[in-house]
Amino acid sequence: MTKFARAVPVLMYHHISTSPGMITVSPEHFAEQMAYLAGAGYTTIGSAQLSAYLAGEPLPEKSVVLTFDDGYLDNWVHAHPVLQAHGLTALCFLVTSWIGEGPVRAHARSGGAMPALLNHHEGERAIENGEPDRAILRWSEIHAMREAGTFEFHSHTHSHVRWDQVSAHAEEKCAGLSRDLASARAALEQNLGAVSDHLCWPQGYHDADYRRIAAQAGFRHFYTCEPGSNYAGRNDDAARSITRLEVRNKPASWLASRLWVHTRPTISRAYLKIKR
Numbered sequence: 001m002t003k004f005a006r007a008v009p010v011l012m013y014h015h016i017s018t019s020p021g022m023i024t025v026s027p028e029h030f031a032e033q034m035a036y037l038a039g040a041g042y043t044t045i046g047s048a049q050l051s052a053y054l055a056g057e058p059l060p061e062k063s064v065v066l067t068f069d070d071g072y073l074d075n076w077v078h079a080h081p082v083l084q085a086h087g088l089t090a091l092c093f094l095v096t097s098w099i100g101e102g103p104v105r106a107h108a109r110s111g112g113a114m115p116a117l118l119n120h121h122e123g124e125r126a127i128e129n130g131e132p133d134r135a136i137l138r139w140s141e142i143h144a145m146r147e148a149g150t151f152e153f154h155s156h157t158h159s160h161v162r163w164d165q166v167s168a169h170a171e172e173k174c175a176g177l178s179r180d181l182a183s184a185r186a187a188l189e190q191n192l193g194a195v196s197d198h199l200c201w202p203q204g205y206h207d208a209d210y211r212r213i214a215a216q217a218g219f220r221h222f223y224t225c226e227p228g229s230n231y232a233g234r235n236d237d238a239a240r241s242i243t244r245l246e247v248r249n250k251p252a253s254w255l256a257s258r259l260w261v262h263t264r265p266t267i268s269r270a271y272l273k274i275k276r
């Protein structure tokens, strides 16, 4: 008898890097985590399958979604080759104003001198100083990852600005977000040919205005930083809020225990209640 998923965990990664820092998983731990997923029979599913699942279609019992926020260069250097080796797939949310031009840089399994990797704070400073290319993917690398089938790419806005924090009033906030989403859409359409209806909120922030503006801009799936698992057939077809589990810089055994919990609806909900 085929068993179907009762809950689908969506994992949230940022950096996979040898430069330690905030929201960073080491390449060793990442490789171990991916080997665990592949060996334990997990299926990594894409955005279209997740969407169908949320609408009520069945998925295999051990289904999981991998997501990467912000489009860091280290995703190409350290995540892409590991995903490729195992035949696993992930979603990456791009901040389109940060993406550079130029040739593909070396990755961990391509041979050649790998680019220096900045830690999270150094990367933030590089972006502030107008040098995002030192920290962020290039379009050439994005294309190579798409062609390899390791990553699909979605919007994380054009600027990553928290419009709620920089705006004097609600109209300014709404106009800022609206422009930001339109600019990201234009960049993604120009470079990738299409834009999905999956959007990742910068810093996980959203409010009623944000949700209304993003829905008007055509988005239907919203990736939050709120912890939890995801369940089929929920009665919210207009807007699907997707909860995620932040992956720590820990060995595969840690990930295994998190997935055990969050593929079981009752246990997942009880666990989150206790943690709160």
Ligand SMILES: [Zn+2]
Pocket: 069, 070, 156, 160, 201, 202, 203
């Ligand atoms: Zn982000």
